[in-house]
Amino acid sequence: MKQVTIYTDGACSGNPGPGGWGALLIWSGYECEIYDGEAEATNNRMELIAALNALNSLKEPCSIDLYTDSRYVHDGVLKWINGWERNGWRTVDRKPVKNMELWQQLKAAYARHKIRWHWVKGHAGHYENRRVDELARKGIEKVVQS
Numbered sequence: 627m628k629q630v631t632i633y634t635d636g637a638c639s640g641n642p643g644p645g646g647w648g649a650l651l652i653w654s655g656y657e658c659e660i661y662d663g664e665a666e667a668t669n670n671r672m673e674l675i676a677a678l679n680a681l682n683s684l685k686e687p688c689s690i691d692l693y694t695d696s697r698y699v700h701d702g703v704l705k706w707i708n709g710w711e712r713n714g715w716r717t718v719d720r721k722p723v724k725n726m727e728l729w730q731q732l733k734a735a736y737a738r739h740k741i742r743w744h745w746v747k748g749h750a751g752h753y754e755n756r757r758v759d760e761l762a763r764k765g766i767e768k769v770v771q772s
Contacts, residue, residue, distance in 0.1 A: 632692045635758035636672025647676035648761020663765030674728040681735040695748030
């Protein structure tokens with residue numbers, strides 16, 4: 627199984643506002659940067675889309691170390707998603723899960739792979755996290771200039 631390291635980030639100019647996401651995929655000495663944006667988004671939506679698009683860009687099942695600075699994504703995957711699903715995509719307060727369709731897509735995407743999820747502190751000098759933050763900002767620029 628191919629070993630891939632993925633770094634993801636999302637950003638918004640305003641929350642909600644123009645949003646961007648970025649991902650860096652590293653395997654066998656190769657690197658691939660992907661990014662894009664949406665005219666109207668939230669930080670959490672962009673964080674989810676970054677992870678989702680990174681996973682969906684892989685053409686075969688892989689062993690992955692995925693790094694995110696989003697507690698929302700990290701804790702959502704490791705602590706909350708199975709409970710939400712059991713509760714009909716409702717929170718413990720019985721409210722609908724925000725970004726439900728993205729969570730459902732993310733769960734389907736990561737089911738194909740063996741993933742170790744890692745949280746990194748954002749804006750703390752972590753080189754790859756800084757790179758994906760720059761990609762997310764490029765995603766914002768792309769939609770603002772359109």
